[in-house]
Amino acid sequence: MSQAMPPELEHGYAAPTVRQFSVFLDNKVGKLLELVRLFDETPTVHLASLSVVESSDFAVIRIIPNCADTAREVLRRHALPFSEIDLLIVELGECQSLTSMCLHLLAAELNIRFAYPLMSGPGGNPTIALAVDDQVLAGQILLRKRFRLLGEADLT
Numbered sequence: 001m002s003q004a005m006p007p008e009l010e011h012g013y014a015a016p017t018v019r020q021f022s023v024f025l026d027n028k029v030g031k032l033l034e035l036v037r038l039f040d041e042t043p044t045v046h047l048a049s050l051s052v053v054e055s056s057d058f059a060v061i062r063i064i065p066n067c068a069d070t071a072r073e074v075l076r077r078h079a080l081p082f083s084e085i086d087l088l089i090v091e092l093g094e095c096q097s098l099t100s101m102c103l104h105l106l107a108a109e110l111n112i113r114f115a116y117p118l119m120s121g122p123g124g125n126p127t128i129a130l131a132v133d134d135q136v137l138a139g140q141i142l143l144r145k146r147f148r149l150l151g152e153a154d155l156t
Helices: 031-040 068-077 098-107 135-144
Strands: 018-026 047-054 058-065 082-091 112-117 127-132 148-150
Touching: 018 031, 018 068, 018 127, 031 047, 031 058, 031 068, 047 112, 058 068, 068 082, 082 135, 098 127, 098 135, 127 135, 135 148
Parallel strands: none
Antiparallel strands: 018 058, 018 082, 047 058, 082 127, 082 148, 112 127
């Protein structure tokens, strides 16, 4: 017996994604605070997630804002070097654990390039940002396995 594919999984489906900015800063005392304050001073955007990757000379600050367009304007206005990529945001729940998410992606031979948690998810459930090899396939798999994928509008 075959099941009909849900409309969101038909050909042409694109998983909801959010924009991550990787901001390059000198690894000096106070630089992270300066960056965070820029967003505090911009009432229309807030940071849903922040991750710091550092080396001796510089740091890469990964941020996920609730409004990518405004965040981009803030970074450009202050001449901060940055890059952008799209990520999947996966909500974990009672039956959707981190382990099961990893197992489902592994079964499809999808590589998780990096992952980190969001500061708070809608509804209080844990959420994780994922950079994967193939967002469309990963999104389809996770939806089939009843994971909830979040978009920018969900990051209020």
